[in-house]
Amino acid sequence: MKSLVAPLMMLAAAALAACTAAPTATKNDVEALSLAIQSLDPQVDAGEARRAAELAYSHSARLAEQYNVTTSPIIHNTLVNSGVKERGICVHYAEDMEARLDQENFRTLTMLRAIAEPKNEFRIDHSTAVIAARGDGIYEGIVLDPWRYGGKLYWSATTDDPRYDWEPRLKVLRRKYERRMAKEAAAGT
Structure with missing residues (x-):
């Protein structure tokens, strides 16, 4: 049964490939x-804002092409997680978007990372890049999420995103570590 998963996923991906643009x-x-x-x-420089916007859109499309995204993000995640494809889950988009915009060495802007933990047990964490004015945090910034629509950039003020409750990446990772340590300690007693 397990050996059928990858071929079936590839067949589904091929069938859906014509549906994506x-x-x-x-x-x-x-x-x-x-x-x-x-x-x-x-204090945000207009030229930097323009360059960041252009790069956010062009790099989103470039990442989708590089990751060979031909299906919905959820199906693509399954293909990555099953080893059929190498990259293209949300954390890859977030890492690559942050890295590309950081290359610009903006004076008035900064790149940050955020994670939204699932609102129910059937969902998974979601990662994204956030652009903010230099010195500000994620809550004052703008989510740059190319994963959500398979390479088509979604953006909004971090606090206005209707789908996700974003938190600073390190805060979420720290909380997860503490939960894991508490579980291990409870299991050991």
């Missing part, structure tokens, strides 16, 4: 994100 962004999309980034703080 390459992510595209319009000039208006880029302009809206640029203005949102610029409005994070009066």
Whole structure:
């Protein structure tokens, strides 16, 4: 039974491949994100905001292409987790988006990471990159989430995201570590 999972997933991926289109962004999309980034703080440089917006959109599409995303994000996750594909789960998008924007060495902007823990037991954690004014945290920033729509960039103010309750990455990882240590301690007694 287990040996049938990967071939069935590949067949499903091939069948759905024709249903997906390459992510595209319009000039208006880029302009809206640029203005949102610029409005994070009066000290944010307009040129940096524009460059960050352009890169966020273009890199999202490039990552989807690089990861060979041809299905929905959930199916793609299954393909990655089963070893059929190498990359393309949310944490990969978050890492790669953060790394690419960090290469710009922005003076007035900073890249951060956030995690949303699941709201119920049937879901999994979700990771994303956040762009903020230099010195601000994730709650003052903008979520840059290329995973959610398979390479088509989703963005919103971190606190306005209707789907996820974002927290700083290190806070979530610390809490998970403490939970694991408490479970291990309880199991050992």
